[in-house]
Amino acid sequence: MKKIIIITILFGVFGLGCTKLDEEIYDKIPGDLYPEDAQQVALLGVDAYKQLQPLADDEGWWFLAQEISSDEFCGPTRDADWFDGGKWLNVHRHDWSNDDESVNRMWDKFFSGVTTSNQIIDLLNKLEQNESILNKKAEIAVMRSFYYYLILDNYGAAPYLTSAENAPAQPYKISREALYDSIVSTVERSLPRLQVADKKYLATRYMAFALLSKLYLNSNIYKYGGGSNWGDEALVKANAYCDSVLAGPYSLSATVSAPFITENQNSSEIIFSIPYDEDNFQGFRLHMRTLHYQMNLKYDMPVGPWNGLCVTPNFFDTYEESDLRREAYHIFGPQFASDGSQIIDGLTEEPLNIDPHLPALYMTAENFTQVQIRATGARVGKYEIKMGAKENLSNDFPLFRITDFYLMKAEIEIRLNGAGSGDQWINPIRERAGVSTWTGATLDDLLSERGRELYCEGHRRQDLIRYGKFTEPWWEKTVTGDPSVTLFPIPKWATDANPNLLLDPQ
Structure with a gap:
């Protein structure tokens, strides 16, 4: 089981063996079990990573918000289905409020990651400070920084807390x-103090290099207010950390699909990922959200999908017909059951042909046919849907992938050298x-290529903001020019509980 492998890797931080992991899997370690031995210290860190679990679905909303708010993805209302109070439309149209589900859940889950990391560090601070403990503290501090990176990117100014025990009840924000x-x-x-190792479920040195490269590349937004100003040496530092990632044990796969197969935990491209498992680490249900209702017949799924999310038509058309990613990353055209028969839509009684x-x-x-409502919009095929797939997928979700850093390296070079x-x-x-x-690729060329390659990996919103294009109009999104939409508002429930969040940063 993949979850057992994960914990085995975490034990490996200290070079320890572990036995009988199939008998007891810890989701959360009670405080009274510590401090006893290094094995328990290794297990203590697990919960910092577990806070990643909800990010790829609507429990945490991060992935959905990054994609649906962009020009490449959407959650259309299909007659009686998928309106859900307008939450999918609001995100695509940049019409959210401080009480939208997306806004609420991202803030909650990001800070859950911060708080959990701080609780672990507080406990580690009470132990004898040997090298193992110091290394573990550094690792968890980087995980806390990853959650703060998500807060920085999505909300801007926020409280910065480094202890759970000593945190004020109503903290003030600091500036972005x-x-x-x-x-x-x-x-x-x-x-x-971080491990120099290819461990895709840990905050290793390579994961930290990747995070720093992201931070420096986006520093024009985070620190310098946008535009073309990255500040002194920011691009140079982004370049250096990008080089450190590229010098690591990662390489491009032979095919465009290889990094996204069901058992992709050994992919040569993945640097850091969420280790989803259909039984033991659930939370990746993109196939349920995108496939047509009857497409369970194609994959022999025991559950029926929900017929929702899809690519925007304009973005789909950015793929050349010869581009292997066009068919590898999308599902469209006539659809067939596993026995070779054509799938028939249960309502229209027409052969299912995804336009x-x-x-x-x-x-x-009132305005569209049922065929248009139910069978249009290319569906997400990037992540392999294995035969017999359940409601949750076992594909790991790549948070950092080496291909991204090839393209980041290209962007840095173009920004520095033309x-x-x-x-x-x-x-x-x-x-x-x-x-x-290509010969002579420009920044606009690169942005388009980033879209095609990194589609549905949670990067598009950030890319469009960095390129100054997030407030431009695109398919079914006409609101333009308002820079405030580059950040989500702090949720109303959070400001009600802590009015200090409404004050200017301290």
Whole structure:
């Protein structure tokens, strides 16, 4: 079981063996079990990683918010289905409030990660401070920094807390710039104590290099207010950390689909991931949210999908017909059951043929046919749906993937040295996808390529903001020019509980 493998890896932090893990799997370790031995210290860190579990679905909303708020993905209303109080429409149209589900749940889950990490560090501080404990504290501090990175990216200014025991009841915010500096400082300070290893479920040194590269590349937004100003040496530092990632034990897979297969935990591309498992670490249900109701017949699924999320038509059309990712990452066209027979839509009684061009974001029977409502919009096929898939997938979700850092390296080179200087980093990815290589690629070219390659990995919102395009109009999103939409508001429930969050940063 993958969950057992995860805990085995965590035990390996101290080079320890472990037995009978199938008899007892800890989701949360009671405080009265500590401090007894190094094995328990290793287990103590597990809960910091468990806070990643809800991020890929609507319990935590991070993945959904990054994609649906962008130009590449949407949750259309399909007559009586998928309106849900407007929550999917609001995110795509940038029309959210401080009481939207997406806004509420991201803030809650991000700070749950911070608080859990701080609780672990508080407990580690009470132990004898040997090398193992100091290393574990550094690792958990980096995990806390990862959750703060999500807060920084999505909410901006926020309270910065480094202890659960000593946290004020109603903390004040610090500025976005100060939060950025605190995160960077913590991660850089922790680097020497992190493992230099390809352990995709741990905050290793490579994971920290990746995080720092992301922070420095987006520093024009986080610290310098947008535009073309990255500040002194920020791009140079982003470049150096990107080089450190690229020098690690990672490489491009032979095919575009390989990093996303069901058992992808050994992928050569994945640096840091959420280790989903259909039974033991549930929470990745993208196939349920995207597949047509009858497409369980295609995969022999014991449950029926919900026929919802899909790619926007304009984004789908950015893929050339020869691009291998067009079919590898999307599901469209005639659909067949596992026995080879054509699937018939249960309502229209028509053969199921997914038209990738969704006609509208809001569809009702008054204005659209049931075929349009039920069978339009290319569905997500990027993550393998194995035969017999259950309600939860066992594909790990890549938070950091080496291909992203090829494209980040290209972006840094272009920003530093002009068009064409990033070609050597873009072209291996385009070659693998079966499309022609580029000479003289520009930043706009690169943004389009990032979209095609990193589709449905949670990067698009951040990319569009960094490129200054998030407030531009796109398919079924006409609100433009308001820079406030580059951040989500702090939830009303949080400001009701702590009015200090409404004050200017201290």
